[in-house]
Amino acid sequence: MEGSPAVSSETRPPKLVIEGVSKWFTPKRNIVQALDNVSLSVAKGEFVCLLGPSGCGKSTLLDIVAGLTKPDEGRVIADGKVVEGPGRQRLVMFQESALFPWLDAFGNVMFGLKLRPDLTNAERRRIANEYLDLVGLAKFKHAHVHELSGGMKQRVALARALAPDPHVLLMDEPFAALDAMTRDQLYDDIQRIWMESRKTIIFVTHNVREAVCLGDRIVLMSPSPGRIAQVFEIPLPRPRDINSPELASYASRIAAALKGSKNGVVSE
Amino acid sequence: MRRLAVALLFFAVLIGAWELAVRSGRWSAVLLPSPIFVGEYIWGAILDGTLVESTWVTLKRLLVGYAAGVLIGLPLGLLTSTSQFLEDTVGALALGFQTLPSVCWVPLALVWFGQTEGAMLFVVIMGTVWSVIIATDHGARNIPPIFARAARTMGSEGFHKWTRVILPASLPFLVSGMKQGWAFAWRSLMAAEIYVTILTGFGLGHLLHYGRELNAMEQVIGVMIVIVVIGLLVDRLLFSPWERFLHLRWGTNVKET
Numbered sequence: 398m399e400g401s402p403a404v405s406s407e408t409r410p411p412k413l414v415i416e417g418v419s420k421w422f423t424p425k426r427n428i429v430q431a432l433d434n435v436s437l438s439v440a441k442g443e444f445v446c447l448l449g450p451s452g453c454g455k456s457t458l459l460d461i462v463a464g465l466t467k468p469d470e471g472r473v474i475a476d477g478k479v480v481e482g483p484g485r486q487r488l489v490m491f492q493e494s495a496l497f498p499w500l501d502a503f504g505n506v507m508f509g510l511k512l513r514p515d516l517t518n519a520e521r522r523r524i525a526n527e528y529l530d531l532v533g534l535a536k537f538k539h540a541h542v543h544e545l546s547g548g549m550k551q552r553v554a555l556a557r558a559l560a561p562d563p564h565v566l567l568m569d570e571p572f573a574a575l576d577a578m579t580r581d582q583l584y585d586d587i588q589r590i591w592m593e594s595r596k597t598i599i600f601v602t603h604n605v606r607e608a609v610c611l612g613d614r615i616v617l618m619s620p621s622p623g624r625i626a627q628v629f630e631i632p633l634p635r636p637r638d639i640n641s642p643e644l645a646s647y648a649s650r651i652a653a654a655l656k657g658s659k660n661g662v663v664s665e
Numbered sequence: 666m667r668r669l670a671v672a673l674l675f676f677a678v679l680i681g682a683w684e685l686a687v688r689s690g691r692w693s694a695v696l697l698p699s700p701i702f703v704g705e706y707i708w709g710a711i712l713d714g715t716l717v718e719s720t721w722v723t724l725k726r727l728l729v730g731y732a733a734g735v736l737i738g739l740p741l742g743l744l745t746s747t748s749q750f751l752e753d754t755v756g757a758l759a760l761g762f763q764t765l766p767s768v769c770w771v772p773l774a775l776v777w778f779g780q781t782e783g784a785m786l787f788v789v790i791m792g793t794v795w796s797v798i799i800a801t802d803h804g805a806r807n808i809p810p811i812f813a814r815a816a817r818t819m820g821s822e823g824f825h826k827w828t829r830v831i832l833p834a835s836l837p838f839l840v841s842g843m844k845q846g847w848a849f850a851w852r853s854l855m856a857a858e859i860y861v862t863i864l865t866g867f868g869l870g871h872l873l874h875y876g877r878e879l880n881a882m883e884q885v886i887g888v889m890i891v892i893v894v895i896g897l898l899v900d901r902l903l904f905s906p907w908e909r910f911l912h913l914r915w916g917t918n919v920k921e922t
Contacts, residue, residue, distance in 0.1 A: 463818055464818075465814055465817065465818065483817045483818045483820070484818075484820065485818075485819065485820045487818070488818055488819065489814070489815070489818045491811055491814070491815060493811060495809075495811045495812060495814070495815035497812065497815075497830070497833070497834070498914055498915045498916055499833040499834070499836065499914070499915070508816075508819060508821075508829075509819040509820070512819055512820040512821060512825075513820075541914055542914070542916070543913060543914050543915075543916050557819075561819065
């Protein structure tokens with residue numbers, strides 16, 4: 398395990414580079430630093446989990462990578478280009494359902510595809526059906542959003558984010574609002590889909606087990622100001638079972654480090 | 666079905682109480698006609714066509730004025746919701762004029778347009794447009810920001826974002842705004858018809874007005890009942906089902922009125 402803030406542990410070329418990103422917020426007179434000089438490099442096809450307590454700036458960092466928020470200092474480079482705004486190459490799956498209720502499941506998946514001028518309509522339909530099938534919702538393609546359960550909504554959201562074939566998938570605590578059983582099922586699905594598609598994924602969470610179950614690498618962040626405290630490699634074989642004992646031993650070590658980072662002390 | 670029965674029973678009791686009050690003889694039958702007389706008037710006026718004709722004239726005016734009010738109000742409301750500047754200027758103007766009872770526009774309309782359909786239309790539009798602006802603005806501001814964020818990441822910008830995301834997302838609120846606009850248009854038109862006497866069309870408001878001049882209280886009360894029933898029917902048949910459907914599907918649980 399390594400403890401340095403800027404890590405490029407892989408030999409593969411970096412897909413995404415975060416360089417010295419800082420961000421301040423100014424709610425009511427006082428200035429709060431959300432992110433302090435955060436640097437991180439993510440390899441192609443890597444599954445990176447940003448883990449930390451609330452207020453550590455992990456969601457802000459994800460927003461900056463997505464291009465939805467501009468950093469005050471530093472920059473994000475994706476595929477060798479500086480990120481200036483949101484783009485199809487980095488799609489976000491949000492914590493709460495961001496599905497459009499005026500469209501059905503199929504229409505939601507088609508939304509992003511229709512914004513790709515390089516596809517014909519027949520191709521768009523084929524791709525949308527393919528991804529609904531991938532998340533196991535082929536039968537519900539014409540269901541409206543209010544008819545879907547929480548887990549199904551997030552599956553549609555996953556299909557919507559994957560269908561336009563982004564290079565990087567950004568996930569902002571996508572399972573936080575779901576019950577434990579639905580979540581366990583989705584951990585299996587997301588691992589299966591990731592192994593098939595080999596997308597680069599950045600996954601934000603405050604759940605240690607979730608991070609160990611999903612991530613190749615866990616970037617532990619500490620709050621006020623948001624910094625990278627420690628980075629953990631998780632060499633466990635896949636698919637991983639969130640209830641397995643090996644996973645639990647990693648999780649307990651990281652949980653201990655998390656406690657330390659909350660108190661402002663970083664210990665190995 | 667049960668709810669309908671309860672409502673029917675309630676109105677039956679209300680009419681019964683009215684009839685009893687008339688029979689008690691405490692009030693002059695000229696001032697308080699029996700519900701039977703009022704019923705006879707309504708039935709007679711339907712048969713001889715005056716009521717149907719007046720309703721038609723009124724509804725035509727209403728439709729034109731209301732449509733114009735909505736067409737002006739919706740885009741303005743969407744605009745004020747996007748910019749602080751427009752909110753502080755047009756928004757404040759709308760709020761001010763919304764508090765102005767629409768009958769207050771009648772003197773101005775009479776001077777500007779004379780005894781014309783134009784005056785009538787002006788009053789209806791002035792009565793409608795401000796409440797539509799405010800309801801639309803309120804609705805568009807209540808759209809969950811996550812919709813716009815999700816749309817932006819998928820590459821939806823500008824015109825596409827407006828027509829494919831902001832507009833459909835605010836649809837339940839737009840319908841609420843249109844419903845409120847309808848109520849205001851209906852009130853304004855009645856005010857206009859009572860005060861603007863013209864020969865190009867004899868609406869329900871005129872019928873009400875002449876009922877008073879002829880001291881025919883059964884006509885006054887009969888027309889009032891027709892006005893209430895039309896207002897209720899349009900709300901129940903046109904707006905409420907639509908509103909309920911949209912709020913259910915959009916998951917926006919705004920309390921029904």
